Amino acid sequence: MRGIGSDARVSLRQRKTAHANGTWRRKRNRLIWNGSNRRHSGGRSLQGSTMIRTIVVAAVLGLGVTAVLAQSDPITERRNAMKAVGAATRDGAAIAKGEAPFEAAKAQAIAKAYIDSAKKMPGLYPDNSKTGGETTAAPKIWEDQAGFKAAFVKFEADAAAVGTAADVAAFRTAFGNATKNCGSCHEVYRIKK
16 A cells, blocks of 8 residues: 655645645545545446436337337338338349359348248238328238238248358249239239239
8 A cells, every 4th residue: 555644745735736636545544545545446226327327218118119110100210121022132133144153152141031021921910000101902802802912922931042052053043932922912912003
């Protein structure tokens, strides 16, 4: 422990500041380094823990509200899912046309995007989302739920083949089959604008 005696060149003001900050303590008329600064130590004060608790509660509530809003707007969710499929299709088309090199990892990523959307999409057409927003969903979806869901099951199976393609030729075939599903589904279950 380092000490500063009363005879050292420490002004009265420095001593008072040191005591006020809690960085020095007095021992036998000497200022001794306390080893920590209570204001800047790693320990949490009651006020700091209350602030952290408030931030955590606000974040949890914010996530809950976001989840409720996302569930209450299936039209936006299905549009986002279709955008993901569209992005994957653009990547796949570039590979199929020879504009981008075939990579197994890229094929698997395309397949994953397709499969995730195929699993999610049938649940994004509740009765209260027939109209509103910018939906292009045809009434046939709600009239033929079994056929609509079967189209996504077929799409998911064909998408799995995209992910297992070993070369460009196999990828082109699997990708072509998967994208034919998109076209046939849009033909029946989508309103043309």
